[in-house]
Amino acid sequence: MVYFIDVILPIPLQKAFTYHITEAEAQFLKPGMRVAVPFGKSKIYTALVYKTHNNPPTVYEAKTIHQILDEKPIITEMQLKHWEWIASYYMCSIGEVMRAAMPNAFLLESETIISKNEKAEVNDSELKDDEFLIYEALQHQTSLKIQDVVSILDRKRVLPVINGLVEKGVLNLQEELYEKYQPKLVRYIKLHQNHKSQEKLQELLELLSRAPKQREVILALFTMEASSKAPIKVSELIERSGASSSIVKTLIDKAILEEYHIRTDRIQFEGDGDADIKTLNNPQQQAFEAIETAFENKSVVLLHGVTSSGKTEIYVQRIQKELERGKQVLYLLPEIALTTQLVQRLQDYFGDKVAVFHSRYSGNERVEVWNNLLNNSEKAQVVIGARSSLLLPFNNLGLIIVDEEHEQSYKQFDPAPRYHARDAAIVLANLHKAKILLGSATPSLESYFNAIQGKYGLVELNTRYNNVLMPDIELVDLADKYKRKRMKGHFSDRLIEEMTETLEQGFQIILFQNRRGFSPIVECTTCGTSPQCPNCDVSLTYHQYRDQLRCHYCGYNSVMLKNCQACGNATLDTKGFGTEQIEEEVKVLFPEKKVARMDLDTTRGKYGFEKIITSFEQREIDILVGTQMLTKGLDFRYVKLVGIMNADNLLNFPDFRAHERSYQLMAQVSGRAGRTDLRGKVLIQTYNPHHNILQQVSTNAYKEMYAEQMNDRYNYKYPPIYRLIKITLKHKDYNRVNLAADWYAKSLRQVFKANVLGPEFPPVSRIRNLFIKNILVKIPQNQSLTKTKDAILKVDNSFNAVKDFRSVRVVLNVDNY
Numbered sequence: 001m002v003y004f005i006d007v008i009l010p011i012p013l014q015k016a017f018t019y020h021i022t023e024a025e026a027q028f029l030k031p032g033m034r035v036a037v038p039f040g041k042s043k044i045y046t047a048l049v050y051k052t053h054n055n056p057p058t059v060y061e062a063k064t065i066h067q068i069l070d071e072k073p074i075i076t077e078m079q080l081k082h083w084e085w086i087a088s089y090y091m092c093s094i095g096e097v098m099r100a101a102m103p104n105a106f107l108l109e110s111e112t113i114i115s116k117n118e119k120a121e122v123n124d125s126e127l128k129d130d131e132f133l134i135y136e137a138l139q140h141q142t143s144l145k146i147q148d149v150v151s152i153l154d155r156k157r158v159l160p161v162i163n164g165l166v167e168k169g170v171l172n173l174q175e176e177l178y179e180k181y182q183p184k185l186v187r188y189i190k191l192h193q194n195h196k197s198q199e200k201l202q203e204l205l206e207l208l209s210r211a212p213k214q215r216e217v218i219l220a221l222f223t224m225e226a227s228s229k230a231p232i233k234v235s236e237l238i239e240r241s242g243a244s245s246s247i248v249k250t251l252i253d254k255a256i257l258e259e260y261h262i263r264t265d266r267i268q269f270e271g272d273g274d275a276d277i278k279t280l281n282n283p284q285q286q287a288f289e290a291i292e293t294a295f296e297n298k299s300v301v302l303l304h305g306v307t308s309s310g311k312t313e314i315y316v317q318r319i320q321k322e323l324e325r326g327k328q329v330l331y332l333l334p335e336i337a338l339t340t341q342l343v344q345r346l347q348d349y350f351g352d353k354v355a356v357f358h359s360r361y362s363g364n365e366r367v368e369v370w371n372n373l374l375n376n377s378e379k380a381q382v383v384i385g386a387r388s389s390l391l392l393p394f395n396n397l398g399l400i401i402v403d404e405e406h407e408q409s410y411k412q413f414d415p416a417p418r419y420h421a422r423d424a425a426i427v428l429a430n431l432h433k434a435k436i437l438l439g440s441a442t443p444s445l446e447s448y449f450n451a452i453q454g455k456y457g458l459v460e461l462n463t464r465y466n467n468v469l470m471p472d473i474e475l476v477d478l479a480d481k482y483k484r485k486r487m488k489g490h491f492s493d494r495l496i497e498e499m500t501e502t503l504e505q506g507f508q509i510i511l512f513q514n515r516r517g518f519s520p521i522v523e524c525t526t527c528g529t530s531p532q533c534p535n536c537d538v539s540l541t542y543h544q545y546r547d548q549l550r551c552h553y554c555g556y557n558s559v560m561l562k563n564c565q566a567c568g569n570a571t572l573d574t575k576g577f578g579t580e581q582i583e584e585e586v587k588v589l590f591p592e593k594k595v596a597r598m599d600l601d602t603t604r605g606k607y608g609f610e611k612i613i614t615s616f617e618q619r620e621i622d623i624l625v626g627t628q629m630l631t632k633g634l635d636f637r638y639v640k641l642v643g644i645m646n647a648d649n650l651l652n653f654p655d656f657r658a659h660e661r662s663y664q665l666m667a668q669v670s671g672r673a674g675r676t677d678l679r680g681k682v683l684i685q686t687y688n689p690h691h692n693i694l695q696q697v698s699t700n701a702y703k704e705m706y707a708e709q710m711n712d713r714y715n716y717k718y719p720p721i722y723r724l725i726k727i728t729l730k731h732k733d734y735n736r737v738n739l740a741a742d743w744y745a746k747s748l749r750q751v752f753k754a755n756v757l758g759p760e761f762p763p764v765s766r767i768r769n770l771f772i773k774n775i776l777v778k779i780p781q782n783q784s785l786t787k788t789k790d791a792i793l794k795v796d797n798s799f800n801a802v803k804d805f806r807s808v809r810v811v812l813n814v815d816n817y
């Protein structure tokens with residue numbers, strides 16, 4: 001008998017790849033274990049076993065695997081099934097899903113670059129020979145590729161050695177060069193072996209009678225040991241005994257005390273886990289019970305509760321219930337900005353059962369959560385995370401919560417898999433026979449539609465916690481204010497009045513402007529030219545803080561110009577405004593108040609959000625200016641006023657969802673005002689005070705908005721009535737992309753007739769030197785999605801067979817958002 005395995009490689013291959021294995025290997029290997037395999041001429045990849053069988057591949061000779069990397073599967077069968085669904089639904093390869101799911105530390109490959117971890121304290125003698133050779137090589141060069149290690153060790157099978165060194169914290173992988181990962185070691189202390197017995201102890205205390213400070217330390221250690229069996233940290237001992245660290249060191253040097261290290265999880269929890277879960281008020285309790293009833297015959301329930309109605313506390317109760325049943329819970333958030341507050345809140349209740357998983361965590365932190373979940377460890381019973389956490393190895397999932405389910409950031413845009421986390425979560429819940437609770441104050445039309453159709457349960461919560469009134473929303477007519485000269489910069493007299501009053505009362509203010517930077521356009525007042533990005537078809541945004549012009553699409557930047565590049569005159573002026581400019585103006589209007597800004601430019605780094613959010617919570621900031629980042633689910637107690645600087649650029653955005661989104665964004669940011677006892681105030685500045693959406697926002701008329709938008713969606717055949725697949729073609733040559741897109745659209749039209757739109761250039765038609773053209777396929781409800789995709793793939797295959805088009809990049813985006 002000959003044995004083969006199909007493996008998943010972390011690259012976009014249409015099919016699984018087959019390798020030759022021995023009988024013993026065939027008996028050992030199970031789906032979900034990792035193997036190191038050769039691929040192409042000289043590459044090595046970490047691959048996942050998919051299945052073992054006896055059929056040789058027909059079109060190539062199967063190579064043998066390099067070696068087996070795991071003793072048991074590190075991904076679950078359920079995960080594999082879910083990944084398969086994602087690959088097939090979102091039209092990508094399962095390898096791409098694997099790449100998105102697995103921490104890089106799991107996926108060593110020949111291109112991986114390793115380097116020495118400068119912070120690690122390495123004891124040469126603890127390294128095995130192989131390990132030492134690598135370690136030594138890294139004393140002479142800063143980094144090595146896996147291939148270099150192959151030649152150093154003179155053998156093919158090197159990944160386990162490297163894995164071992166990574167686990168010991170001796171090596172860094174490429175991505176962690178910036179993170180400077182270090183296994184976190186905590187210093188503990190105990191009495192040295194020699195003094196353990198009663199008599200010895202007595203002797204010791206006598207000996208120390210002339211060193212009272214040292215004696216104090218020993219006595220403190222006794223009391224601590226007597227009161228708890230837990231290991232004692234050096235830092236605790238120092239604090240307790242009031243001694244200095246040098247006294248402790250003396251005791252260690254004298255071999256009276258002994259120091260030891262325990263490696264702790266980097267994912268430290270801070271909450272005590274002993275805070276009492278809040279008792280729900282009546283409306284919350286009713287909602288909670290309604291959810292339970294709905295779950296009896298629906299697996300998905302939508303909780304539509306106005307901002308600050310106390311949805312989070314309802315989730316908490318529901319989580320508690322799952323934990324009592326010994327089930328895992330996944331709590332999805334659209335944006336890591338939100339995790340700060342939530343993690344704190346949940347850890348107060350559930351302690352270190354709460355784990356966090358998101359992209360700003362280092363590879364090793366992610367590995368920890370992964371392993372904890374796989375082992376169904378206590379430490380990861382509740383996982384809070386962004387999108388990609390739904391690809392983790394849950395094995396006992398009872399409940400998924402999708403908070404702020406309407407958020408568009410749930411949809412992955414680039415690279416593949418271009419999945420929607422809410423929808424993929426529903427599938428995941430079904431695989432696990434788990435329940436899934438979607439929550440929002442402004443549900444997506446999709447989810448509300450599904451709820452009304454009876455596909456999901458629907459529970460509504462219309463009062464704010466504590467019966468705080470919904471904020472009072474006032475529309476300010478900018479055209480009128482400008483005409484009557486009632487504007488200071490971008491602030492109307494009404495906004496300034498309200499701000500002054502709020503600040504006098506000691507409350508805080510949020511100002512929302514959906515653009516970062518100082519000004520999105522710089523224009524010469526003499527000749528009208530404005531500086532453009534050399535790589536993209538957009539004007540450059542002026543960032544005053546760095547005195548730079550920047551492209552928000554490709555990151556290009558240059559210093560701000562002094563003169564117009566076209567006519568040479570020093571008559572450059574700015575048009576439009578972003579958060580930086582608002583911040584500037586606020587500082588002039590309220591010079592004695594503290595202003596901060598929260599946008600992409602101020603929140604980089606792992607703890608970027610945390611700093612701003614915490615100091616706003618601590619009231620170190622009076623006025624917070626920000627982009628949509630601060631609209632989402634944040635809970636601040638002292639915000640009384642929210643100002644929306646300009647509603648019009650939201651409303652006029654060229655997208656069929658623009659109105660729905662504008663409603664959601666404005667309702668959400670308004671919801672930050674008046675969350676505890678005082679009624680909040682919201683001012684929306686606009687040139688269009690009679691716009692339906694603004695009227696609906698100001699009267700909190702979600703259902704009216706829903707009905708009106710759905711009407712448009714019916715009429716114009718858009719989701720949720722029709723489904724959409726967007727096909728994007730990109731190429732550096734303008735003519736080529738035009739020809740290719742025409743060809744593609746024409747072929748699609750032969751199948752889908754009038755349900756093909758385009759090709760069309762998007763508003764920004766060139767990014768990073770690639771011209772972009774979009775084609776939209778609309779899919780009626782009664783048309784099979786599978787057949788539709790098959791037909792598209794067929795067109796795609798023929799397209800790729802055309803020589804001229806081979807270099808054109810095609811991106812398929814299912815359920816485009």
Ligand code: ADP
Pocket residue numbers: 278279280281284305306307308309310311312313314465633635675
């Ligand atoms: P939502 O998620 O609906 O916007 P939250 O759950 O954040 O609302 O609740 C808003 C505020 O009210 C929070 O500060 C929360 O702590 C408080 N709150 C909600 N429910 C309760 C309750 N049952 N008991 C005490 N405080 C509550």
Ligand code: ZN
Pocket residue numbers: 533534535536551552553554555556768
């Ligand atoms: Zn650019």
